Amino acid sequence: MKLIKKQIPLAIVLVFGVLTLVSYYVPHKLSVDYIETMNKWENIVAAFAFLLGLVSLFFSHYYKIKRKADGWGYSLFVYVGFLAMVIPAFIWHGKQTSELGMTSLGWAFRYIYNALSASMFAVLAFYIVSTAYRSFRIKSAQAFVLFVAAFILILGKVPLGQIIWDSVLGWTGQGVDQVIEWIMGVPAVAGKRGIMIGIAIGAIVTSFKIIFGIEKQYMGKD
Amino acid sequence: MIKNKLLFTLVLSLLTAAGVLSAPAAGADKGNKSPAQPPITGLTAADMPYDVGGTVLLAWDALASVPPGTVYQVFVSSLETGGWIKAGDYPADGVKPSSEIELPFWAWRGSKTRSALRVEVGELFAYKVTTERKSALCLALEKSSLLRAILSRLQGQGLFGGAGKPEPYTRVIEYKDGIPLNFKVVAELAGKQATAVQVKGSTASNWFRLDRLNNLLLLIVIVIVFFWAVSHAKRKGLFIRRIAGLDAIDEAIGRATEMGKPIYYVPGIGGMSGISTIASSFILGEVSQKVAQYDSQIKVPHYDPIVMTVCKEVVKQAFLEAGRPDSYRDDINFFVSQDQFSYAASVDGMISREKPAAVFFMGYFMAESLLLAEVGATSGAIQIAGTDVESQLPFFFTACDYTLIGEELYAAGAYLSKEPMLLSALKVQDFGKLLVMVSVFFGIILVAVGAKLHWDPFIEVILNLFKAY
Incomplete structure (x- = not known):
């Protein structure tokens, strides 16, 4: 049992992990074909897994409705929404437009799905404002630095801010655009690169842990 | 009659001669305006090194001065005579010396006196x-x-x-590498052509990226250090610095237990092949174990069905290890949507309605990070986030109580499990960072010295060593 549940999966991870790693240094067509095949397999597995997800979605909402759990009414919309998209998709063979113009599937995409998606994205603007307000509360020296940098950036991005900068700090000979360029190009990039280097090294080590079977939590412990 | 014919012929000849004499000397003028094309010499066709195949590198002696507007026409044929196919037109100002091919000094020796051109022939013969x-x-x-x-x-x-x-x-x-091909390059300017001699060449699919040797050596060093650290961990204990965000997990789960409210664990929108999602599944295992021990409630909404399947196993195992298999329910992990904003809207709705005591955001996040974290903050939940997407980190910093930055997310599984083998890998991360710091420090000094003393080849060597190809 251990052979099937542990050793064989670990051997598969090791073999395919090493092969994928080696393919980075081998430009041969065989190597390219191997990567392409792996990607195809991943897509096939993902397609089957999607069915699994769909079943999970339906069951979890079915039980919510059955138990009359809090907010069970929303669960009904899962089925309504699903049918509202799937039935037109079957009728029109997945086409959003036909010779007659927009199909009901296309209409649903444009006027329901896209509208809802855009609304959700638009909400982000309000959240950014409230987050900015929270981050501008100066509680420490670091928060003060953050506030100053953000304030200069905001100032430089609006015409009124540029006028204010020129009239108040114009004597320094430094335009607000130059200051913004420096902030974005020097301290911001330095911090970003530091994080990116850490992430890259962490990713390499995590990959090794998985390839060499040191980390095997994802398949359950012994 | 004959006399008339002769007269007509004479008049016609005179008119023709007058026309010819009065017309501008087109050929002569053209010749004066556009200089004669110097012939292409020393043409060679070789396989482009370190590539998948299907590309040939044509090189010829660089001309001292190429008239502006010159275009190189490249022809290729698989036959001994004729059968030429035009591979493309290449403006002369875009053709660089072979020394400018972006390959490191250990893999390529270019020359400033040779012009080089990469020509893809794979598609021509498919x-x-x-x-x-x-x-x-x-x-x-x-x-x-x-x-x-x-x-x-x-x-x-x-x-x-x-x-x-x-x-x-x-x-x-598809085109197969190794077929002998004939190449010729024609330099053309305003209709005038200078043809090069015909050369033979073929392409090959290469077995090793010699240009990535620096990368390979670094990899070998890291692998050696990795195994050394793992074997070292078995013998001795290792000191690992405190990570506040991970220490707060107990606090968050305790709070949820006291309040009798659920915990939301959001694994992000990454696929199972993403390192951050894998790291997230490790953390989920540890969090679930604690949830099972405290007899609290956890909910894991998913974006990716594969991640959901893996996480189901992870949570099941965690409950089993905590000795509470009876508390495990199959609906702890559930699929929501594979659309970014639908997922965010659904999870936001659940958080607003259920007002969880704690929310974990661990994994790969994009624009939905703030949509989720801000709603969580408004609902009053204690929030712990971790991602390796640096563009989303500021949002988590401002909206969450604790944030794990990139590598801390990867280290979290090891930190929480306290297994020596896993903890040892953190030492490799530290070694990697040390290596980068030392390289950056000495790299800056060496390049600065080289620039000051105008040692251009020396600077190129240093830059080649640290460049990714």
Whole structure:
């Protein structure tokens, strides 16, 4: 049992992990074909897994409705929404437009799905404002630095801010655009690169842990 | 009559001569305006090194000055004579010396006196073939006379019209490396051409990226350190610095238990092949174990069905290890949507309605990070986030109580499990960072010294060593 549940999966991870790693240094067509095949397999597995997800979605909402759990009414919309998209998709063979113009599937995409998606994205603007307000509360020296940098950036991005900068700090000979360029190009990039280097090294080590079977939590412990 | 004919011929000759003399000397003028094309010499065709194949590198002696507007026309043929196919037009100002090919000094020796041009021939020699493909029904019909009779009867009634007939099938025959090819380069300017001699060459699919040797050596060093650290961990304990965000996990779960409210664990929108999602599944295992021990409640909404399947196993195992398999429910992990904003909207709705005591955001996040974290903050939940997407980190910093930055997310599984083998890998991360810091420090000094003393080749060597190819 251990052979099937542990050793064989670990051997598969090791073999395919090493092969994928080696393919980075081998430009041969065989190597390219191997990567392409792996990607195809991943897509096939993902397609089957999607069915699994769909079943999970339906069951979890079915039980919510059955138990009359809090907010069970929303669960009904899962089925309504699903049918509202799937039935037109079957009728029109997945086409959003036909010779007659927009199909009901296309209409649903444009006027329901896209509208809802855009609304959700638009909400982000309000959240950014409230987050900015929270981050501008100066509680420490670091928060003060953050506030100053953000304030200069905001100032430089609006015409009124540029006028204010020129009239108040114009004597320094430094335009607000130059200051913004420096902030974005020097301290911001330095911090970003530091994080990116850490992430890259962490990713390499995590990959090794998985390839060499040191980390095997994802398949359950012994 | 003859006299008239002679007169007509004479007048015509005079008119023709006058026309010729009065017309501008087109050829001569053209020759004066556009200089004569110097011939291309020393043409060679070699395989482009370190590539997948299908590309040839043409090189010829660089001309001292190329007239502006010159275009190099490259022709290729697989035949001994004729059969030329135009591979492309390349403006002369875009053709660089072979020394400017972006390859490191240990893998390539270019020359400033040779012009080089990469020409892809793979697509030129690929072609389509249309054949007939027999379906399974077609093959079955060939073998069974009974099936043939049934089908012909059905077709007689107007049913299954085209069934059982071979279908046209088009496939692409790809170019194969190694075929000897002839190349010629024609320099053209305003219709005037200077043809180079014909050369032979072929392409090859290479087995090793010598240009990535620096990367390979670094990899080997890290692998050696990795195994050394793992074997070292078995012998001795290791000191690992405190990570506040991970220490707060106990606090968050305790709070949820006291309040009798659920914990939301959001694994992000990454696939299972993403390192951050894998790291997230490790953390989920540890969090679930604690949730099982405290007899609290956890909910894991998913964006990716594969991640959901893996996480189901992880949570199940965690409950089993905590000695609470009876508390495990299959609906702890549930699929929401594979659309970014639908997922965010759904999870936001659940957080707003249920007001969880704690929310974990661990994994790969994009624009939905703030949509989720801000709603969580408004609901009053204690929030712990971790991601390796540096563009989303500021949002988590401002909206969450604790944030794990990139590598801390990767280290979290090891930190929480306290297994020596896993903890040892953190030392490798530290070693990697040390290596980068030392390289950056000495790299800056060496390049600065080189620039000051105008040692251009020296600077190029240093830059080549640290460049990714």
